[in-house]
Amino acid sequence: MNKFLGYECSLCGKKYAPEEVTYTCPADGGNLNVLLDYEAIKEKYQPDDITCRTETSLWRYLPLLPVSNPGGEETPLYAAGWTPTYALPKLAEKLGLDNLWLKDESSNPTASFKDRASAILVARAKEIGAEVIVTASTGNAGAALAGMSAAVGQKSVIFAPKTAPVAKIAQLLVFGAEVMLVDGTYDDSVELAVKAANEFGWYCRNTGYNPFTVEGKKTAAFEIWEWSLKALGENDKPLTVFVSVGDGNIISGIHKGFKDLEKLGWLKQMPRIIGVQAEGSAAIANAYNAGTEEIAAISATTSADSISVDMPSDGVRALRAATETNGQYVLVNDDAIIASIAELGQVGVFAEPAGATAYAGLAEAISKGVVNRDDPVLVLNTGSGLKDVNAALKAVSEAPIIAPTLEAVKENL
Numbered sequence: 519m520n521k522f523l524g525y526e527c528s529l530c531g532k533k534y535a536p537e538e539v540t541y542t543c544p545a546d547g548g549n550l551n552v553l554l555d556y557e558a559i560k561e562k563y564q565p566d567d568i569t570c571r572t573e574t575s576l577w578r579y580l581p582l583l584p585v586s587n588p589g590g591e592e593t594p595l596y597a598a599g600w601t602p603t604y605a606l607p608k609l610a611e612k613l614g615l616d617n618l619w620l621k622d623e624s625s626n627p628t629a630s631f632k633d634r635a636s637a638i639l640v641a642r643a644k645e646i647g648a649e650v651i652v653t654a655s656t657g658n659a660g661a662a663l664a665g666m667s668a669a670v671g672q673k674s675v676i677f678a679p680k681t682a683p684v685a686k687i688a689q690l691l692v693f694g695a696e697v698m699l700v701d702g703t704y705d706d707s708v709e710l711a712v713k714a715a716n717e718f719g720w721y722c723r724n725t726g727y728n729p730f731t732v733e734g735k736k737t738a739a740f741e742i743w744e745w746s747l748k749a750l751g752e753n754d755k756p757l758t759v760f761v762s763v764g765d766g767n768i769i770s771g772i773h774k775g776f777k778d779l780e781k782l783g784w785l786k787q788m789p790r791i792i793g794v795q796a797e798g799s800a801a802i803a804n805a806y807n808a809g810t811e812e813i814a815a816i817s818a819t820t821s822a823d824s825i826s827v828d829m830p831s832d833g834v835r836a837l838r839a840a841t842e843t844n845g846q847y848v849l850v851n852d853d854a855i856i857a858s859i860a861e862l863g864q865v866g867v868f869a870e871p872a873g874a875t876a877y878a879g880l881a882e883a884i885s886k887g888v889v890n891r892d893d894p895v896l897v898l899n900t901g902s903g904l905k906d907v908n909a910a911l912k913a914v915s916e917a918p919i920i921a922p923t924l925e926a927v928k929e930n931l
């Protein structure tokens with residue numbers, strides 16, 4: 519069954535056939551939404567046909583994806599997605615919530631949410647016969663692309679700012695990608711990747727530029743939907759989902775996933791989506807607060823490197839993820855982000871700064887009255903704390919160094 523019908527521009531609404539365009543709208547540069555044949559999918563599948571599948575990766579949603587099965591079922595591609603969701607009763611109590619859950623994306627093969635996008639991208643690259651995939655990255659998108667590419671013998675080239683956390687750079691190198699560290703910002707790397715793709719005929723994965731990244735990221739919404747069928751039961755309040763936002767592609771992907779399910783008639787109720795940005799990287803939240811879809815570039819300064827973006831590549835759709843779901847944008851400062859790493863650590867969750875940002879946003883949203891006690895809340899942790907141990911060490915006090923004696927232990931207890 520050919521489910522992939524083409525694209526629709528998120529700005530002007532113009533439609534394109536699959537072979538007509540590759541990245542953004544030629545007319546206005548708008549992000550392209552992938553169009554699926556919802557009627558054909560509906561005719562062939564019921565929700566049960568999906569939820570009864572035994573595949574424990576994002577490939578269980580293959581009937582709702584615009585790519586075919588990439589083959590090689592024993593590769594890390596088949597470990598992307600299907601991440602765990604935990605209840606956090608202690609933190610719920612502390613925040614005054616009845617129900618709080620965390621979906622932990624750090625369990626993806628390269629330890630961040632980005633594996634979802636890269637798994638689909640690598641499958642797409644195979645379909646169109648791309649020899650080399652290139653991406654700009656603050657680190658995680660590159661690590662995900664490098665890892666997924668290595669798994670299937672695909673060549674990849676990564677441009678990351680030279681300031682990226684060392685663990686992320688180590689991942690890129692270990693996966694054997696062609697890595698170039700850019701003496702500039704993430705936004706400089708983005709521009710460079712587009713230029714290099716044009717010059718050398720490479721396939722560009724850049725977040726929010728390549729329409730297939732959202733198609734991978736939407737699988738998190740499918741998982742939340744499947745989980746909620748059981749976890750929320752008869753609760754008729756909409757689920758409130760907290761997502762950290764840089765380029766705005768994760769939040770757009772989650773919105774797209776829920777919209778796909780809505781079009782299929784499978785979604786009981788659209789969740790509210792809350793975007794959380796760092797005060798030092800707030801281009802999308804600024805537009806939200808100004809009530810406009812005109813996103814103005816800023817000069818990003820946050821230490822949460824994965825969400826440090828001057829000009830978001832998926833800003834308009836990211837805004838709509840909040841405005842069209844009765845959601846919001848909230849801002850948190852870097853101190854609150856670092857403190858959230860420690861708070862999540864206290865309940866056994868290890869998050870990198872951008873991963874802890876969504877949780878920091880929850881506390882902020884509660885203080886603003888955006889979330890009430892009886893709202894069911896789900897927070898995403900988008901990346902592992904092992905990605906940036908220097909940030910993690912800022913969240914805690916130092917361990918004492920002691921003599922190997924019981925006296926020393928007693929003195930320090």
Ligand SMILES: *Cc1c(COP(=O)(O)O)cnc(C)c1O
Binds near residue numbers: 631658763825
């Ligand atoms: C990329 C990333 C984000 C933000 O995603 P955007 O699509 O840029 O908004 C958040 N957290 C982590 C860990 C990431 O790697």
Ligand SMILES: [Zn+2]
Binds near residue numbers: 548
């Ligand atoms: Zn357009």
